Amino acid sequence: MNPNFSSTIKFIFLFLGKMEAQTSKVVLSLNAKEVDSLKDGVSFKKNPEDGRCYIIYKSSGGFKACKNQCKHQGGLFIKDIEDLDGRTVKCTKHNWKLNVSSMKYVNPPDSFLQDELEVEMLDDGGMQLVELSPIDPWLTDPRDPLELQEGEVKITYLTHACMELQLGQKRFLFDPWLMGPAFARGWWLLHEPPADCLDRLCAADLIYISHLHSDHLRPNGGRLPEKVDLMMSDFAGGASGFPMTFHGGKYSGELNTVQCCPGNIVERKPNTINRLFKFSFTASFAVINSSEAITDPPANAKIYKDSWEFDLYVDELNSAISSEIFKHESWIQFYYSWAGFQNYNLVVRMIETDDSFKPMSNGYDYLVDFLDLSFPSTRPDREHSYIEIKNRIGVMRYVVLHGGLWDDLYIGFQNRISRDPDTYHHKFWNHFQTQLPLHGPDWDQFLQQVPPIQETDALNYGLLNYCSIL
Numbered sequence: 001m002n003p004n005f006s007s008t009i010k011f012i013f014l015f016l017g018k019m020e021a022q023t024s025k026v027v028l029s030l031n032a033k034e035v036d037s038l039k040d041g042v043s044f045k046k047n048p049e050d051g052r053c054y055i056i057y058k059s060s061g062g063f064k065a066c067k068n069q070c071k072h073q074g075g076l077f078i079k080d081i082e083d084l085d086g087r088t089v090k091c092t093k094h095n096w097k098l099n100v101s102s103m104k105y106v107n108p109p110d111s112f113l114q115d116e117l118e119v120e121m122l123d124d125g126g127m128q129l130v131e132l133s134p135i136d137p138w139l140t141d142p143r144d145p146l147e148l149q150e151g152e153v154k155i156t157y158l159t160h161a162c163m164e165l166q167l168g169q170k171r172f173l174f175d176p177w178l179m180g181p182a183f184a185r186g187w188w189l190l191h192e193p194p195a196d197c198l199d200r201l202c203a204a205d206l207i208y209i210s211h212l213h214s215d216h217l218r219p220n221g222g223r224l225p226e227k228v229d230l231m232m233s234d235f236a237g238g239a240s241g242f243p244m245t246f247h248g249g250k251y252s253g254e255l256n257t258v259q260c261c262p263g264n265i266v267e268r269k270p271n272t273i274n275r276l277f278k279f280s281f282t283a284s285f286a287v288i289n290s291s292e293a294i295t296d297p298p299a300n301a302k303i304y305k306d307s308w309e310f311d312l313y314v315d316e317l318n319s320a321i322s323s324e325i326f327k328h329e330s331w332i333q334f335y336y337s338w339a340g341f342q343n344y345n346l347v348v349r350m351i352e353t354d355d356s357f358k359p360m361s362n363g364y365d366y367l368v369d370f371l372d373l374s375f376p377s378t379r380p381d382r383e384h385s386y387i388e389i390k391n392r393i394g395v396m397r398y399v400v401l402h403g404g405l406w407d408d409l410y411i412g413f414q415n416r417i418s419r420d421p422d423t424y425h426h427k428f429w430n431h432f433q434t435q436l437p438l439h440g441p442d443w444d445q446f447l448q449q450v451p452p453i454q455e456t457d458a459l460n461y462g463l464l465n466y467c468s469i470l
């Protein structure tokens with residue numbers, strides 16, 4: 001192995017998790033006259049040199065400022081005409097709202113903080129907005145470029161987002177989803193991975209997981225690499241990255257056994273990380289080495305998958321439907337108590353459906369009031385937010401039975417959601433997507449504490465409408 005290469009690797013890891021001093025950059029300057037003309041409340045300003053936009057909020061307490069860039073997908077804010085206090089701006093893309101006086105997003109409620117810019121008042125009455133950024137560690141003290149040897153760097157596309165990068169003797173593997181579906185029965189691999197994909201996975205020196213979705217990390221039937229370094233980041237663009245990837249903060253250092261990567265380091269709760277590592281990896285990759293191979297694949301290379309073993313996976317999900325626990329209506333209370341989400345003014349109606357999202361006559365249909373974690377038969381009289389969710393019965397019950405995250409339901413296209421008002425409840429979804437307890441509900445204990453099913457009930461099981469909702 002090229003000795004220079006080995007020191008390059010050491011160099012890379014030397015900086016992992018390292019916190020450097022911040023840099024500062026003036027992104028907007030206003031002269032005294034422009035500062036004087038700022039009205040109380042929200043002002044929008046553009047830097048004439050680079051065209052970038054900023055928001056300044058003026059109050060008796062001074063100034064606050066931020067970039068005019070929505071944390072969701074970078075949309076532009078405008079004044080929110082519904083906000084009579086003049087503190088809120090609204091994104092033109094998907095209507096997120098930001099209260100600029102507190103720099104908190106109000107839609108989604110209880111969610112994110114906007115990154116603030118420093119406001120510096122100058123002696124001459126002018127003002128500067130300053131962006132503080134941590135130094136990018138890979139840019140400090142750069143090395144001289146090194147000559148690459150023939151074959152020293154090799155990238156192999158395996159399937160979906162999974163690639164293998166070989167640097168000399170070191171192998172890096174990215175986002176290993178190689179077998180079976182992701183998001184319950186919602187997503188299936190398009191490209192056939194190479195036959196040795198699991199060998200490649202197990203031979204990896206480092207695995208990078210770009211974000212916490214099941215199309216980037218799947219079980220592989222127990223074939224796992226041992227003592228592998230893991231890198232995780234919170235980067236993910238587009239709707240697929242939301243809301244898992246908006247934890248804010250650019251660097252957060254090292255987490256347990258996780259080797260963090262430079263830039264956009266993940267800030268997961270240990271809970272979530274442990275949940276991830278409960279799963280083994282599954283990966284499937286193909287035979288394509290180099291871009292040339294994509295346009296001119298090796299003879300006999302199978303590029304697209306033509307078999308997915310649907311039944312194997314769908315049957316497993318559907319096996320949850322007949323689980324003993326669903327013979328007892330009190331599973332609902334047990335499950336949501338286990339989930340642990342409450343003190344939030346939201347009422348959710350959950351409806352079990354067939355594959356066409358038609359309610360099933362023998363399925364559950366119930367309300368959960370998350371304010372006090374009660375299960376009323378009708379919506380409460382008080383003002384409240386309301387969501388109605390129709391779920392395919394097999395996936396819903398599988399998720400309940402195994403204490404799974406709810407990504408399987410909605411990213412996997414296994415439900416239909418209506419909401420009133422049309423507000424994204426980040427706190428609710430984030431809880432069911434990332435904050436569920438590490439261990440699933442103790443259904444054995446549940447079955448011990450519920451009264452035995454009467455014969456008549458057993459006969460009716462499968463025919464009852466368990467909870468009637470008006």
Ligand code: FES
Pocket residue numbers: 070071072073074075076091092093094095096
């Ligand atoms: S980009 Fe702002 S709401 Fe989506």
